[in-house]
Amino acid sequence: xxxxxxxxxxxxxxxxxxxxxxxxxxxxxxxxxxxxxxxxxxxxxxxxxxxxxxxxxxxxxxxxxxxxxxxxxxxxxxxxxxxxxxxxxxxxxxxxxxxxxxxxxxxxxxxxxxxxxxxxxxxxxxxxxxxxxxxxxxxxxxxxxxxxxxxxxxxxxxxxxxxxxx
Numbered sequence: 001x002x003x004x005x006x007x008x009x010x011x012x013x014x015x016x017x018x019x020x021x022x023x024x025x026x027x028x029x030x031x032x033x034x035x036x037x038x039x040x041x042x043x044x045x046x047x048x049x050x051x052x053x054x055x056x057x058x059x060x061x062x063x064x065x066x067x068x069x070x071x072x073x074x075x076x077x078x079x080x081x082x083x084x085x086x087x088x089x090x091x092x093x094x095x096x097x098x099x100x101x102x103x104x105x106x107x108x109x110x111x112x113x114x115x116x117x118x119x120x121x122x123x124x125x126x127x128x129x130x131x132x133x134x135x136x137x138x139x140x141x142x143x144x145x146x147x148x149x150x151x152x153x154x155x156x157x158x159x160x161x162x163x164x165x166x
Contacts (some may be wrong), residue, residue: 017110032081032164034060034073038153041090046148052087052141064162072140073162075133080166084128085141088157090150092117100144101125106137110160124157129166 007021036054044050055067065073075081083103103111110131117123131139142158143151146153151158 015075030061030063031096032064032075032077032079033162034065035155035159035161036060036065037155037157037159038151039152040153042153042158043150044143044145044148047144047146049142049144052085052143052151052158052160054141054158056155058070058159060154069140070140072138073160074089075135077164078132078137079164080130080132081139082130082163082165083139084126084129084161086124086126086157086159087141087143088122088124088152089117092123093121093147093149094119097144097145097147097149099123099125099149101127102136102142102144103129104126104140104142105131107140110139122152134162 015041019029035058037056037058038054039056042053053071058064062076064076085101085103087101089099098114098116101113102109106118111127111129113125113127115123115125139162
């Protein structure tokens with residue numbers, strides 16, 4: 001058979017809409033996605049469900065993340081999305097403290113993680129999962145700890161990301 005393969009590009013408004021390569025990789029440069037993070041450590045009070053206030057943006061391709069008022073990502077198009085939350089806590093003050101983190105869809109827990117950590121250690125919780133959304137559905141991150149602590153800031157320590165995958 002013919003083994004010739006050529007890159008292709010589909011344009012919309014004189015910009016790449018879809019780009020294909022001979023090796024089968026396809027780019028969709030305007031696909032929904034965001035990576036947000038804490039610009040300062042966030043204090044988490046004891047025994048209180050607390051929304052994580054990711055206020056810094058590395059990228060937000062379709063401007064779907066509100067980093068000022070609601071601190072949540074809202075889908076503008078239906079599809080399958082991958083959501084990820086990484087939270088890194090400062091040193092744990094006492095032994096066997098339980099930490100819970102959640103990714104919520106429309107205010108209801110969708111994915112969750114429960115951990116405990118020994119005294120004095122830094123500790124991270126990672127949650128990731130795929131979810132089908134319709135336009136207007138939103139995703140956000142929350143925590144609940146049995147004792148007060150703080151979540152560390154920084155793009156590599158505590159972040160929330162959403163990417164459209166189908």
